[in-house]
Amino acid sequence: MAADPLKNIRVVLCETAHPGNIGAAARALKTMGLAQLFLVAPERYPDPQAEWLAVGATDVLRRAHVCASLDEALAGSAFTVACTARPREVAVPMVAAREAAARIVEVARTQSVALVFGNETYGLTAAEVGKCQLLATIPADPKFSSLNVAAAVQVLAYELRLAAWGATVRNRSGEPPEHATHEEIERFYEQLERSLLEAGFLNPRNPKKLMARLRRLFGRTQLEQEEVNILRGVIKTLAHPKKKQQR
């Protein structure tokens, strides 16, 4: 019962022909925090081409489980999902990748889940799809919907990570930026207006007109505290150059 649902998700590649795709899939998994790779009857594995494309994910690649059959790769999974570009005749429900990821992560919080990808050329057979409980498909251009298998693994792994951990982004310090408060921004506008009036840039009879446009501009940017301080420094310096002050 892993605290990290991604650790309960195995990705199964069926009869992959090109070892480069196995390596690239290993890298795709590792970037998203997944680590369980299962290979059903790979054409060439291990292979230097796989190592080369795995780049820093050779650990995931080398720990891959090689299986003789899909049944062997699915053993122990409580939920099995097949990823396919093609609408199927089989009576397995189909959902978009995003919804599939949400369902997978929900199950993976307590049980093992398998996500299955087919061969580069012929995909998954009807029998293979029939062993799965859900079909996941990546919305694509219907005129050219064939993603490379490692690219499809990357998209699904990405959706799984977002389903598990959300789409939060941290800035350099690891903390979300401190947005400026209303008062800080108002003081900035007051200073700006005063300075522009003094400098003769605003029409004293209608100073609000240009200020409204400037407010619209800055209002769109969600100013951070530090940025407001910088802007105020800029205005102060422009209005009262340091050289002049030093005289």
Place this chain on the structure above:
Amino acid sequence: MAADPLKNIRVVLCETAHPGNIGAAARALKTMGLAQLFLVAPERYPDPQAEWLAVGATDVLRRAHVCASLDEALAGSAFTVACTARPREVAVPMVAAREAAARIVEVARTQSVALVFGNETYGLTAAEVGKCQLLATIPADPKFSSLNVAAAVQVLAYELRLAAWGATVRNRSGEPPEHATHEEIERFYEQLERSLLEAGFLNPRNPKKLMARLRRLFGRTQLEQEEVNILRGVIKTLAHPKKKQQR
């Protein structure tokens, strides 16, 4: 003023070292309905390796614009977004890929947008990032956040397609499945209950108990009209086998 915002989005690859990545990026774009590829000083282009990995997207690959500088590739774009794995020192705001895609598509409904990717090894320089108005980042495992550049193009292109057209999935006939109506489902349950009672499977004094469990089971599946018909056929046949009827 394209009706399809994806046609207004160009993807710019800066100083790509491996031609295979250029080909794979072309394929990634085409699967998502994008077609404008710009290459800033690629190491090798054209190249058979790029053709090989583009598979059915050689049209996108061959129409790629080769530029000497990033400025040349950005000319005419009203919104420029840099995709990067690394938090940056530069004063460009950073958002997750999904939010970036929403903003890009909004602008691309009326104007040209550029999405910029860096070299495989050293990414984008600070000067290159500085030419962009927004940083987009793909949420990844902080311990190993380096996606292959074509894989990153695939994820962003996927998010752009979803932002433009939504995550709808169509079944084989191209029509959304016809969900069964409440009445159809109720008639199915009535038939099921009657048949199970007749068959002695339900406790006549408390037939509702097992029916409630069966309702919960089928209730989760969002039955389609056709499926209800199939289920009713199954029950009818089981309760009154055709062989028996023929006798």
